[in-house]
Amino acid sequence: MPFREINSKMVEAVVSPGQRLFSQRGAMLAYRGEVSFTPNLAGGQGGLMSMIGRRAAGEDTPLMTVEGSGTVLFGHGGHHVQVIELTGDTLYVEADRLLAFDGTLRQGTVFLGSQGGVMGMVRGQVSGQGLFTTSLQGQGAVAVMAHGGVIRLPITPDRPVHVDPQAYVAHHGDVRNKLSTALGWRDMVGRGSGEAFQLELSGNGAVYVQASEEKL
DSSP states (O other): EEEEEEETEEEEEEOOOOEEEEOOTOOOEEEEEEEEEEEEEEOOGHHHHHHHHHHHHOOOOOOEEEEEEEEEEEOTTEEEEEEEEEEEEEEEGGGEEEEEEETSSSSEEEEEEHHHHHHHHHHHHHHSSOOOEEEEEEEEEEEEESSSSSSEEETTTBOOEEEOOGGEEEEEEEEEEEEESSSSSSHHHHHHHHTTTEEEEEEEEEEEEEEEOOOO
């Protein structure tokens, strides 16, 4: 596991020769050893499509490739940091909530409408979050950011979880997502909170929820 939680807002990563990490630009707080930080114009291991997806999600800056031999402290904006360990499954995370992740993970870009149809597109337009989310798959660790702390809620076939879209951080497992609204179309205009929308996650897995609706 390349990440060690120093406190609720900082993680330490071990960088070894022949291995690499990817981080959000501006996430490096300090480092020891011979470590290099290079802008990754290809958008990580996802290549061109990953870069396009991140740009479409409002991220104008590329990821940074971190290589060398040493240790690096990561954090960003005083946000809470949560480390999620992957053991071969896929994590779906809002792209702007990624702090850093293991370079062994396969990265992709997922259009939220692929599961939610038209309503998935509405979620992106009205809730203020991007239409694209990042998928990370394989063996490794991911450090994500959130406001006010993160809680992990299990999802089981007999107990789906309903989440305010703006409180959503990430999810993994065999999970379907569906956006529903308790209001009519006219009432939804200008509203992006849970009073208007609910993101229903069903299946087998878990969802990570932040304590605040504030957008990063």
